[in-house]
Amino acid sequence: MPLHSLPVHELRHLLVQKEIKVSEVVQAYLDRVETLNVKINAYVTVMGESALKEAGLYDEGRKDLNASPLAGVPLAIKDVLCLRGTRTTCGSKMLENFVPPYDATVIEWMKSAGAVFLGKTNLDEFAMGSSNENSAFGPTRNPWNLSKVSGGSSGGSAAAVAAGLCSAALGTDTGGSIRQPASFCGVVGLKPTYGRVSRYGLVAFASSLDQVGPIARDVEDAALLLQTMAGYDSRDTTCVDLPVPDYMGGLKKSIGGMKLGIPKEYLIDGIHPDVALSMEKAIETFRTLGAETVEVSLPHTHYGVAAYYIIAPAEASSNLARYDGVKYGHRSTDARDLLSLYRRSRSEGFGAEVKRRIMLGTYALSAGYYDAYYKKASQVRTLIRNDFLKAFEKCDAIIAPVAPIPPFDIGEKVDDPLQMYLSDIFTLPASLAGIPGISVPCGFSGEHLPIGLQILGPHFAEESILRLAHHFERATDHHPGRPPVE
Amino acid sequence: MTQGFQAVIGLEIHVQLNCATKMFCNCPNRPGDEPNRNTCPICLWLPGNLPRFSQEALEKATLACLALNCQIQEKSAFDQKVYYYPDLPKGYQLSQFHRPLARNGWLDIVGEDGNSQRIRIQKIHMEEDVARLVHEKEGRTPVSLVDFNRAGTPLVEIVTEPDLHSPRDAMEFLRVLRTQLRYSECSQCSMEQGSMRVDANVSVRPLGRDLLNPKVEIKNMNSIRHVGDAIAFEMDRQVECVRGGEPVVMHTRLWEPDARITVPMRGKFEGPCVPDPSVPPVVVEDSWLQEIIQKMPEMPGAKVERFVTRYGLTHEEAQHMSSEREVSGYFEKALDHEAPPRLAAQWIATQLLPLLKEREVSLETTSLDPGRFAGLLFMLGREEINVNAARDVLKRLLESTATAAEIVDQCGYRQVSGAEELEALVDRVLAENPSAVENFRKGASKAMGFLMGQAMQASKGKANPRVLKELMTKKLG
Numbered sequence: 004m005p006l007h008s009l010p011v012h013e014l015r016h017l018l019v020q021k022e023i024k025v026s027e028v029v030q031a032y033l034d035r036v037e038t039l040n041v042k043i044n045a046y047v048t049v050m051g052e053s054a055l056k057e058a059g060l061y062d063e064g065r066k067d068l069n070a071s072p073l074a075g076v077p078l079a080i081k082d083v084l085c086l087r088g089t090r091t092t093c094g095s096k097m098l099e100n101f102v103p104p105y106d107a108t109v110i111e112w113m114k115s116a117g118a119v120f121l122g123k124t125n126l127d128e129f130a131m132g133s134s135n136e137n138s139a140f141g142p143t144r145n146p147w148n149l150s151k152v153s154g155g156s157s158g159g160s161a162a163a164v165a166a167g168l169c170s171a172a173l174g175t176d177t178g179g180s181i182r183q184p185a186s187f188c189g190v191v192g193l194k195p196t197y198g199r200v201s202r203y204g205l206v207a208f209a210s211s212l213d214q215v216g217p218i219a220r221d222v223e224d225a226a227l228l229l230q231t232m233a234g235y236d237s238r239d240t241t242c243v244d245l246p247v248p249d250y251m252g253g254l255k256k257s258i259g260g261m262k263l264g265i266p267k268e269y270l271i272d273g274i275h276p277d278v279a280l281s282m283e284k285a286i287e288t289f290r291t292l293g294a295e296t297v298e299v300s301l302p303h304t305h306y307g308v309a310a311y312y313i314i315a316p317a318e319a320s321s322n323l324a325r326y327d328g329v330k331y332g333h334r335s336t337d338a339r340d341l342l343s344l345y346r347r348s349r350s351e352g353f354g355a356e357v358k359r360r361i362m363l364g365t366y367a368l369s370a371g372y373y374d375a376y377y378k379k380a381s382q383v384r385t386l387i388r389n390d391f392l393k394a395f396e397k398c399d400a401i402i403a404p405v406a407p408i409p410p411f412d413i414g415e416k417v418d419d420p421l422q423m424y425l426s427d428i429f430t431l432p433a434s435l436a437g438i439p440g441i442s443v444p445c446g447f448s449g450e451h452l453p454i455g456l457q458i459l460g461p462h463f464a465e466e467s468i469l470r471l472a473h474h475f476e477r478a479t480d481h482h483p484g485r486p487p488v489e
Numbered sequence: 490m491t492q493g494f495q496a497v498i499g500l501e502i503h504v505q506l507n508c509a510t511k512m513f514c515n516c517p518n519r520p521g522d523e524p525n526r527n528t529c530p531i532c533l534w535l536p537g538n539l540p541r542f543s544q545e546a547l548e549k550a551t552l553a554c555l556a557l558n559c560q561i562q563e564k565s566a567f568d569q570k571v572y573y574y575p576d577l578p579k580g581y582q583l584s585q586f587h588r589p590l591a592r593n594g595w596l597d598i599v600g601e602d603g604n605s606q607r608i609r610i611q612k613i614h615m616e617e618d619v620a621r622l623v624h625e626k627e628g629r630t631p632v633s634l635v636d637f638n639r640a641g642t643p644l645v646e647i648v649t650e651p652d653l654h655s656p657r658d659a660m661e662f663l664r665v666l667r668t669q670l671r672y673s674e675c676s677q678c679s680m681e682q683g684s685m686r687v688d689a690n691v692s693v694r695p696l697g698r699d700l701l702n703p704k705v706e707i708k709n710m711n712s713i714r715h716v717g718d719a720i721a722f723e724m725d726r727q728v729e730c731v732r733g734g735e736p737v738v739m740h741t742r743l744w745e746p747d748a749r750i751t752v753p754m755r756g757k758f759e760g761p762c763v764p765d766p767s768v769p770p771v772v773v774e775d776s777w778l779q780e781i782i783q784k785m786p787e788m789p790g791a792k793v794e795r796f797v798t799r800y801g802l803t804h805e806e807a808q809h810m811s812s813e814r815e816v817s818g819y820f821e822k823a824l825d826h827e828a829p830p831r832l833a834a835q836w837i838a839t840q841l842l843p844l845l846k847e848r849e850v851s852l853e854t855t856s857l858d859p860g861r862f863a864g865l866l867f868m869l870g871r872e873e874i875n876v877n878a879a880r881d882v883l884k885r886l887l888e889s890t891a892t893a894a895e896i897v898d899q900c901g902y903r904q905v906s907g908a909e910e911l912e913a914l915v916d917r918v919l920a921e922n923p924s925a926v927e928n929f930r931k932g933a934s935k936a937m938g939f940l941m942g943q944a945m946q947a948s949k950g951k952a953n954p955r956v957l958k959e960l961m962t963k964k965l966g
Contacts, residue, residue: 085537098536104859105530107537200765206536211766239539240769276740317763324535324760326581345573368761377763 006031007167008485010220011076011227011303014170018061018068018075025068025119026074027057032077032121033364036168038447039488042072044143045153045163047082047092049122057119066117073231074117079169081160082123083130084215086110093206094126094138094156097326097333097352107204108236109173109215116231121169124159128354129323130180130208132156133426136417137356144413145187146486147452151410154184161188161217166488169220171228175205178311179214179405179430182442185218186405189444189486191472192218193225195414196463197437198243200229201236209318210241212311212434222443222473226250229465245463249425253466259293261471264398269429281446281454282404288478289402299394299401303386307432310387312424313367313380314435320359320364326352359420386435395461400468403429405455409448429457439465443472444481453481494693495730497701498659498725499651501874502666503644504676505618505684506549509643512617513540513583515766520621520639520683532641534579542567542768545644549675550590550615551773551781556788557610557666558672559594561778565614566770571760575635576619584616586762590645592772596669597790598661608662609650615771615931618642645675651690651701656717656724663687663713668789671815680712687716692737693727703739707751708746723751792817800830809838816842819852819859826863829870836866840883848887858885865893872953878902906953910961914952915960918944929965937961 006028009017017023033051040046054077060066061075068074079088083093092098106114113120127137133159135143143158145151146166155161157174161184164172174181176194185192193216200215207213217228230251235244265286270279286296327396328334328348335347353361367376394401406426416423433440438459445456456475460468508518514531531538554561558696566588569581594610620640622632647666653659667678669683678685692702693903709722710716722744727737742751787795789811796807796817810820816837823833841862845855865886869879885896897903905911918940919926926942929936940961945952 091536093536101536103530103535103537105535107535158824203539204537207767209766223820237543239767240541241539241767253901317761320761321571321581321763324571324573325536325578327573327575327580329534329575331535341575365761368763373761 005167007035008220009170011073011170011224014076015072015074017145024058025061026055028075029058029077029119031165032169036121039166039361042144042149042488043146043153043162043166043168044141045124045159045166045168046079046122046281047094047125047138047140047159048090049419050120052087054119054121068117071115071117072227073113076118076469077121077170078113078118079121079160079163079172080110081126081127081157081172081174083126083175083206083208084173085206086120086123086281089123089207091123092140094128094140095129095130095353095357096139098138098206099333101331103146103204105204107215108201109232110204112231112234113173124157124163124172126159127156128214128357129181129206129319130156130175130177131319131356131360133179133183133423134411134413135159135184136413137354139354142413145410145452146488147189147489148450150409150412151452152187154187154406154410155193156180156184156450157218158184158187161185161190161192163488164190164218164220171217171224173215173228173232175213175215176385176434177214178315179427181216181218182405182430182455182457185442186444186457187410187453189455189481190218191222191225191444191476192216192434192442193227193228193229193465193469194440195229195402196234196439198241199240199439199463199465200232200396201242203236203238207318207322210322212315212320222441222469222476223251223254223303224252225395225441226469226473229469233465243463247415250466251470253470256470257293258471258474261294261400261467262398263289263294263296263471264299264394264401265296266299266394266403266432268301269403271407271428273407274404275448276456277409277446277448278404278407282291282402282456283435285402285445285456285475288475289471292474292478297398299397301387301390301401301432302395303383303390304432307387307435308424308428310380310383311427311431311435312363313376314384315442316360316364317367317377317380318364319366320361323353323357328352353435356420366390384435387432391436391438391459391461392433399460400464400471401459403457403459405429405442405457409450409452409454417458419434435458438443438462439468441468441472443476445475445479448479491724491728493692494697494724494728495696496654496656497651497692497694498653498655498720499690499704500647500648500649500653500659500662501688501690502663503686504553504647504670504678506546506553506643506645506675507677507684508543508549508643510543510544510545512543512546512615512643513641515541517639518642520618520642522638524634524636524638527638528640532578533637539767540583543643545613546615547771547773548781549643550613550645550787551778552673552675553647553670554591554594554613554780555785556669556675557594557596557611557613557647559591559610561773562589564770564772565590567615567765567768569760573760574619575633575739576622576640576744578620578637582616582619583746583768585614586647588763588770589614590614596665597664598658598665600661601655601657606658607853608652611648611650613645613647616644616646618644639961656720659720660717661712663716663863667713668812672786672788674786674814680710683711689716689720689723691723691727693721693731703736703737705739706741707744708741708754709746711746711904715744715746718749719751720952722749725948726751738930740872774844775930786814796834800824800834802831802834806831806834806838810834815840815852822859823866824865826860826867828863828866832864832866832870836883840880844883844887855887856890856912861886861892868897872906872955873897873903874904875950875954876953877950878904901949902951904953905948905951906956908956911948911952911956911960914947915957915964937965
């Protein structure tokens with residue numbers, strides 16, 4: 004297997020056995036980035052110099068490869084996570100030159116686990132989007148077909164993992180932003196339970212929904228990364244102080260007798276036949292593996308999109324109020340007074356989708372509408388959460404498609420935001436409920452584009468959904484994805 | 490001028506809590522330091538940073554609520570109040586808009602008519618202070634500078650019901666409120682230094698009517714006196730409007746202290762208010778609340794009662810001794826050193842405090858500890874010295890470390906109370922002043938004063954006036 008297709012756990016083996024040097028690995032990836040990034044546009048910032056310097060520390064023996072689980076592993080980071088001294092753009096012109104003076108907690112922990120950062124990956128501006136077309140730095144293209152979208156908003160990270168531009172990557176998920184691009188690019192993506200991973204240093208989109216998670220070549224890598232990322236952090240008071248289980252160890256346990264819920268509400272009209280077919284096959288596979296399937300009901304699924312597109316924009320409207328051109332970020336050069344400084348800086352600095360969501364959110368919160376929109380949506384959120392809690396009384400996990408459709412053409416939905424929003428229908432409910440979900444490849448469309456299976460678990464049940472995904476992965480041949488791009 | 494009208498006044502009082510750190514980060518809560526020294530990525534709210542709510546802020550805020558007789562809510566929560574202004578580093582202020590920390594409080598004030606009047610407090614919520622803006626000129630160019638030291642200082646906002654009806658009552662309420670809060674040691678409550686800021690909502694209505702007219706909010710008063718003046722001005726202005734047939738519309742005005750008028754203020758760009766997801770709801774457990782209640786000092790009302798019943802002070806004396814916590818503390822410490830209670834109350838109020846004020850020191854900073862002060866009062870109470878001598882000894886006590894007894898001995902102030910000694914003195918004075926004696930016997934009571942003065946002078950001020958007078962009366966009678 005070529006170096007750029009190796010999963011992290013196999014790469015680690017070679018490194019520890021001294022069969023290859025860290026700098027050779029890093030250089031090989033950088034060379035590939037050099038050739039392919041112009042086509043795919045997965046990276047916003049490539050950190051070649053610092054990555055090679057870090058690699059050198061291992062090769063010179065100044066850092067110990069055996070000391071930590073991710074030592075020498077080249078990772079990519081979604082450009083919404085702060086990395087000290089490197090610009091963090093959030094895919095926005097607003098923060099084009101913003102250099103944070105601190106590391107996000109997950110970055111700090113990845114650093115101490117020995118990871119080498121190759122660069123910061125492209126995303127929909129401020130993580131708002133499902134196709135990576137909302138980036139101020141141009142769309143990320145799908146490595147399986149360059150005319151297709153990579154998915155979003157962690158499209159850069161998913162495409163980089165798929166195209167062999169890094170070993171694994173960090174993404175963030177607010178309404179499906181890890182799971183959907185992972186599905187579109189044929190890789191594994193895990194959104195942990197809200198509160199499992201620290202949000203400190205993650206530039207906020209919707210703070211009650213945002214979570215950081217891994218995007219990887221296989222489930223074992225996802226478990227390996229989560230092992231380092233998960234845990235209590237006093238800098239994020241929404242972080243939950245629960246012990247972190249042994250995810251890697253958990254993979255090997257049997258799934259025989261586990262009960263999988265199949266929500267009847269997810270069999271909607273408009274689901275693409277290729278997606279429906281691969282779902283059926285996935286259910287069959289699980290049965291062969293000894294898991295039981297039961298029908299469950301998530302009766303409020305239908306309201307998920309509506310509730311999400313009120314709550315998330317509402318939180319975004321205040322979270323993004325800080326970008327006013329006063330202290331950092333884009334500042335208009337032709338402002339006459341304070342008001343025009345605000346107006347012009349924000350008009351020039353934000354893209355169309357971000358503006359749309361700020362307006363949606365502001366409207367939903369404005370006097371007289373608060374009860375009808377925001378409050379109602381919060382109530383719906385509780386109902387959706389209760390749906391899941393009730394369903395999990397009958398099953399250990401729920402399986403569903405990640406997206407109702409395979410990757411679509413670049414440009415296809417940009418003028419139809421509602422269609423774009425509806426493509427999140429299967430990922431939004433889990434985000435609103437705060438439960439974990441994993442996306443694992445489960446087949447290909449007629450156009451040979453990847454399709455992902457979503458496995459959802461109860462709060463803090465990452466261990467069981469990883470185990471289910473791992474067994475599924477081993478029983479099928481959809482991974483590791485090797486897109487035809489060269 | 491405002492005859493036939495009544496003002497309806499509600500107050501919103503912002504009080505800075507004297508916490509060691511800011512409300513959502515560990516920066517020192519010292520707004521007065523060199524500009525922008527006490528800042529960090531959290532209180533500058535750089536992208537990706539998250540608030541860490543300070544337990545100390547909750548504790549001090551709870552003390553404030555208890556001092557104002559409020560009901561602490563079991564669960565309260567922060568909201569993001571969005572508005573665009575350079576004093577706000579993240580475009581929204583964290584404030585408990587929807588779910589305040591406490592509700593339904595009250596304070597009693599003594600109204601103009603001398604009767605006690607209860608003023609209701611609607612709610613108290615926690616919020617963070619904003620940055621300070623400084624408008625200057627660099628050469629001829631006007632510049633605005635932002636000092637983020639104050640951004641994140643813990644505040645409580647106290648909102649009263651519109652129960653006040655005159656500038657005088659509003660001022661009285663603020664004085665009582667300040668005393669209560671200072672007592673609970675949650676804040677210095679200095680309007681001059683900005684640790685207490687008051688906005689007044691004022692409307693007017695014809696006397697005897699119950700309606701609430703559109704209110705005007707007045708800001709920028711930096712003393713209690715200014716609050717009164719601004720309300721008085723605003724009442725006049727509104728009555729004039731109403732009389733002129735011009736309706737009062739709801740808006741905000743600024744008090745201009747030099748011109749002593751209010752002027753309309755340009756509004757800020759106010760936006761929505763959304764529950765904050767990053768600060769978990771504030772849950773007050775009953776066991777924790779009981780601990781805080783234990784930390785509450787005895788409040789002025791209870792103290793007055795106790796001083797009257799236990800020490801036999803008059804109501805007025807007891808009030809004097811309770812108005813400030815440092816005064817009551819000094820008073821009771823002096824009593825521990827056997828100072829006679831009423832004498833101590835009188836001497837602290839009428840002698841010691843004025844002397845300290847002249848010297849620009851306070852009871853906390855003076856070198857005269859309550860023990861030495863008590864020593865003086867003890868001697869005065871036992872008539873070992875007289876009042877005039879005592880006044881002088883007090884001054885000397887402030888300037889030295891000697892005890893009262895040492896000073897008395899040194900200056901020879903010890904009072905002569907022995908009847909034998911004084912009898913000889915009285916005999917001599919009466920013999921030397923036959924005409925005064927004659928006058929007294931004719932009924933001129935003034936003559937007694939003269940004779941007493943002569944006797945006192947003859948004793949070089951040391952005679953015990955009470956014994957002296959007794960002897961004098963006996964001899965003349």
